[in-house]
Amino acid sequence: MYISFSNSPQPPADAGAPPPAPAPAPRGVRTVSSTVVALGVVSMLTDISSESVAAILPLYITGVLGLSTIAFGFIDGLYQGVSAVVRIAGGYASDRYDRPKWVAFVGYALAAAARIGLLFASGFAAITAVITADRIGKGIRTAPRDALITAASDPEILGRSFGVHRTLDNIGAAIGPLIAFIILLVVPDGFHIVFVASLAFALIGVLILGLVVPNIRSRAHDEKTVTDAAPPAAPARTKFDWAAVTTGPMRRVLAAAGILGLLTIGDGFIYLVLQSRGDFAAQWFPLLYVGTNVAFLAFAIPLGRLSDRVGRARVFVFGHVSLLAAYLIAATPIPDIAATILCLALLGGFYASTDGVLAALAAQLTPPEARGTGIAAAQTVVALTRFVAATGFGLLWYLLGPESSMLIVAGLLAIAIPLVALLLRPYLSVTRPLVATAGPGAPEVSDP
Helix, strand or coil: CECCCCCCCCCCCCCCCCCCCCCCCCCHHHHCEHHHHHHHHHHHHHHHHHHHHHCCHHHHHHHHCCCCHHHHHHHHHHHHHCCHHHHHHHHHHHHHHCCHHHHHHHHHHHHHHHHHHHCCCCCHHHHHHHHHHHHHHHHHHHHHHHHHHHHCCCHHHHHHHHHHHHHHHHHHHHHHHHHHHHHHHHCCCCHHHHHHHHHHHHHHHHHHHHHHCCCCCHHHHHHHHHHHHCCCCCCCCCCCCCHHHHCCHHHHHHHHHHHHHCCCCCHHHHHHHHHHHCHHHHHCHHHHHHHHHHHHHHHHHHHHHHHHHHCHHHHHHHCHHHHHHHHHHHHCCCCHHHHHHHHHHHHHHHHHCCHHHHHHHHHHCCCHHHHHHHHHHHHHHHHHHHHHHHHHHHHHHHHHCHHHHHHHHHHHHHHHHHHHHHHCHHHCCCCCCCCCCCCCCCCCCCCC
């Protein structure tokens, strides 16, 4: 069911009259499925929960707990990458049992339970355990949730659907740090109050997912779509085939995501570099996450729609130019306020052009019965490589200092972007799914 509805049928026109022009397709949020909006609300509440914690985590780890930047780099790497351990499992379970909602529910519930641990964690080992549990929950839920979005969406506006979902998601990601900032403004040492608020929002999100969001089965959805359009040539194959995500176009996508992920160090380090340069970023540290997510909100739907028109691979690759610019600005001696605002805007543009766009690209290049695993495979590569990037950058910072380390990573990213563009060149302008089904008689997809 979609949020927008067509008008009731009109009486037939006179026989001699020219046929009426087709009505323009509705635009904006009204064209996406109500399931996408419901999932967006769940993600919004969950991100209020997670980002209220993430916004204070660098200060809490290095200031309250007194740990080093190497320790923070390891924990931040866990935050970015430990979900990779189970992303494939979550996507595979979604495809194998064709119950994406309930696989996602397990992930959301585990992340909510991890919030309880934050109330008691007071050292490196405890924080590491809590972050690991939280990120495992994220890894379980992400691919099934994105498979639900894909199954509920018209393929022609898949990028827009992901853009709408990520917009709602990032409203939460902007509200969470704002809540943390207000709490710490009123109670300067109120970190545990932030943790309690985080738990409350996570529990509300889990309840909405369980009670409101339907379990749309990918295979049933796609079989109905084919039946409505034309009789299928043969019954769809339901047995899962790993080759769907390890060969053909996905092989290039996974390689590209891995190369660029190795050079994505994480927001926390960029904010710490800005903090080390002056008082502005230090004073408003929790609000830096708000600024990034406000920029994401501004760009998510426009860039999602752009990816539907010009190609999701193209938007994904060239979105990393924004990340490169953020690195350079953070490392160069320009005025503190200007550097901070520019970095936040560029980071928002980077995430808007890569997060949902990569999921849409993976869904576009995999058949329905492997869709959850295809999305999970791409996200797993990103999570693993960002773990390596964060851990390595923490060590590089310790050895060379923040500005020199940032310039080194920026130089490597400047080399990687054109190389990845060449790697994905055959798919830069592809906007339609290359595979509708993997059953007999379906079109084959080859890697040029």
